[in-house]
Amino acid sequence: RNADCCWSGSLRTWSSPVPFLYPLKHRGWERVYAGAGVALYDAMSVSSGHGRGLPVHRHLSRTRALRVAPGLRKDALVGALQYYDAQVDDARFVTSLVRTAARYGAHVANRARVVGFLREGARVVGARVHDLEQGGEFEVRARQVVNASGVWTDETQALIGERGQFHVRASKGIHLVVPRDRIHSSTGLILRTEKSVLFVIPWGRHWIIGTTDTGWDLDKAHPAASSADIDYLLEHVNEVLAVPLTRDDVEGVYAGLRPLLAGESDATSKLSREHTVAHPVPGLVVVAGGKYTTYRVMAKDAVDEAVHALDRRVGPCVTEDVPLAGAVGYNALWNARARMAKRTGLHVARVEHLLNRYGALTEEVLELVATDSSLGEPLAAAEDYLRAEVVYAASHEGARHLDDVLTRRTRISIETFDRGTRGAREVAELMAPVLGWGPEQIDKEVEHYEKRVEAERESQRQPDDLTADAARLGAPDIVPL
Numbered sequence: 246r247n248a249d250c251c252w253s254g255s256l257r258t259w260s261s262p263v264p265f266l267y268p269l270k271h272r273g274w275e276r277v278y279a280g281a282g283v284a285l286y287d288a289m290s291v292s293s294g295h296g297r298g299l300p301v302h303r304h305l306s307r308t309r310a311l312r313v314a315p316g317l318r319k320d321a322l323v324g325a326l327q328y329y330d331a332q333v334d335d336a337r338f339v340t341s342l343v344r345t346a347a348r349y350g351a352h353v354a355n356r357a358r359v360v361g362f363l364r365e366g367a368r369v370v371g372a373r374v375h376d377l378e379q380g381g382e383f384e385v386r387a388r389q390v391v392n393a394s395g396v397w398t399d400e401t402q403a404l405i406g407e408r409g410q411f412h413v414r415a416s417k418g419i420h421l422v423v424p425r426d427r428i429h430s431s432t433g434l435i436l437r438t439e440k441s442v443l444f445v446i447p448w449g450r451h452w453i454i455g456t457t458d459t460g461w462d463l464d465k466a467h468p469a470a471s472s473a474d475i476d477y478l479l480e481h482v483n484e485v486l487a488v489p490l491t492r493d494d495v496e497g498v499y500a501g502l503r504p505l506l507a508g509e510s511d512a513t514s515k516l517s518r519e520h521t522v523a524h525p526v527p528g529l530v531v532v533a534g535g536k537y538t539t540y541r542v543m544a545k546d547a548v549d550e551a552v553h554a555l556d557r558r559v560g561p562c563v564t565e566d567v568p569l570a571g572a573v574g575y576n577a578l579w580n581a582r583a584r585m586a587k588r589t590g591l592h593v594a595r596v597e598h599l600l601n602r603y604g605a606l607t608e609e610v611l612e613l614v615a616t617d618s619s620l621g622e623p624l625a626a627a628e629d630y631l632r633a634e635v636v637y638a639a640s641h642e643g644a645r646h647l648d649d650v651l652t653r654r655t656r657i658s659i660e661t662f663d664r665g666t667r668g669a670r671e672v673a674e675l676m677a678p679v680l681g682w683g684p685e686q687i688d689k690e691v692e693h694y695e696k697r698v699e700a701e702r703e704s705q706r707q708p709d710d711l712t713a714d715a716a717r718l719g720a721p722d723i724v725p726l
């Protein structure tokens with residue numbers, strides 16, 4: 246299964262349970278077969294030792310399935326299974342993870358590229374890093390270096406001048422975002438396709454529809470969705486919808502790359518989702534492959550390997566019990582959300598939105614509102630978000646440029662039909678005092694963002710990967726990557 250999931254009781258702040266309906270097309274065998282699959286999934290989550298956290302699956306008749314998902318075509322199913330999974334906003338999760346590491350003493354740098362390894366004989370003793378923001382290079386010395394560079398693993402392994410021990414292939418997956426009212430359903434959907442599965446996932450006031458799984462050997466920093474990718478998703482989801490979706494219903498489109506360990510198969514959907522750790526030369530550990538859901542296991546395996554090579558004792562790994570920044574205190578604040586709303590003058594739904602995005606760190610966002618009440622207002626062109634969230638992204642979450650805020654710290658770029666362009670100037674003006682931008686930099690940020698959106702739209706009109714990639718590359722990055 247490939248759900249966007251990362252459930253655990255201690256991570257409640259960033260993950261939430263989501264119901265999924267699996268429409269059955271055949272009587273008899275399919276219910277037994279798929280039912281056994283979800284029962285196993287339920288059993289595995291109990292045996293993980295973290296408690297269930299999620300309700301168990303149920304079998305539904307066609308009538309009951311249509312009651313929870315009236316937007317389905319009646320002839321698209323003979324019955325259904327309902328099961329639960331968990332969902333997380335990956336970019337928010339990474340931000341929390343990085344801030345947690347910094348609290349434990351990690352030095353963190355974004356827009357910093359490793360351009361070479363420092364060597365003493367065969368041994369790697371650090372890395373040479375190019376500062377993409379300010380220019381120039383600096384050195385970082387370390388007893389052990391861990392290379393965790395995802396789809397760039399082959400390139401970073403090449404920096405040691407030896408053939409890597411394994412290869413990573415990039416598999417492109419795209420998603421569409423449509424407004425919630427376009428699909429009449431109180432549950433997410435999982436549909437079988439000829440190659441894999443397709444999800445329809447509730448996402449605030451929207452649905453996310455995805456995904457695809459195709460090899461990608463073009464520009465890795467800007468995977469582009471083509472017209473063919475979008476058609477593929479619309480065609481498959483429309484097979485079960487009473488009112489089909491059209492291109493005009495699509496608010497946002499985004500594409501990402503899965504780092505898969507290269508194997509014998511040409512089809513990326515058949516490659517392993519397992520990870521591997523290697524120690525190609527003394528002083529350098531490489532970890533590659535894997536999935537988001539297994540990131541703590543991957544991290545443990547990589548760090549254990551690095552620690553093993555140190556000439557001193559280090560205590561056993563405790564990652565499993567380390568809460569992320571903002572997790573401790575979340576439950577108590579959630580219970581107090583009505584009081585927080587009263588205290589701050591915000592609607593309780595706003596407080597819930599903040600708690601679900603920042604956990605206990607919501608108090609830091611609210612401090613900004615307390616010093617400047619205008620930050621408690623919603624953004625004019627993206628009213629789901631408060632102005633304070635933009636300031637916070639720049640002051641506390643390492644956002645350096647407009648697209649950091651519009652595409653990753655918030656999801657405005659995929660949650661509005663204008664893809665964030667209407668709100669771009671207001672957001673840039675909010676970031677400006679924090680980052681010391683003058684009017685010229687504000688104009689430059691907005692202009693770059695508008696060009697990026699136009700290039701993405703153009704790529705999504707192209708028939709295939711080659712032409713989509715060429716169109717996407719028409720917009721230069723604000724800081725060359």
Ligand SMILES: Cc1cc2nc3c(=O)[nH]c(=O)nc-3n(C[C@H](O)[C@H](O)[C@H](O)COP(=O)(O)OP(=O)(O)OC[C@H]3O[C@@H](n4cnc5c(N)ncnc54)[C@H](O)[C@@H]3O)c2cc1C
Pocket residue numbers: 247248249250357358359360393394395396397401416417418419456457500501502503504534535536537538539
């Ligand atoms: C469409 C889609 C759906 C997915 N669904 C799921 C799912 O449901 N569940 C799940 O568990 N997983 C899912 N995944 C997989 C998951 O997103 C990836 O496994 C995960 O993001 C990989 O993270 P990573 O850090 O290993 O690699 P990446 O995300 O590729 O990150 C590598 C990092 O290395 C940096 N880097 C590269 N070269 C250098 C250099 N020279 N110097 C410094 N930094 C460098 C890059 O900037 C980048 O930040 C999905 C992926 C996609 C695309």
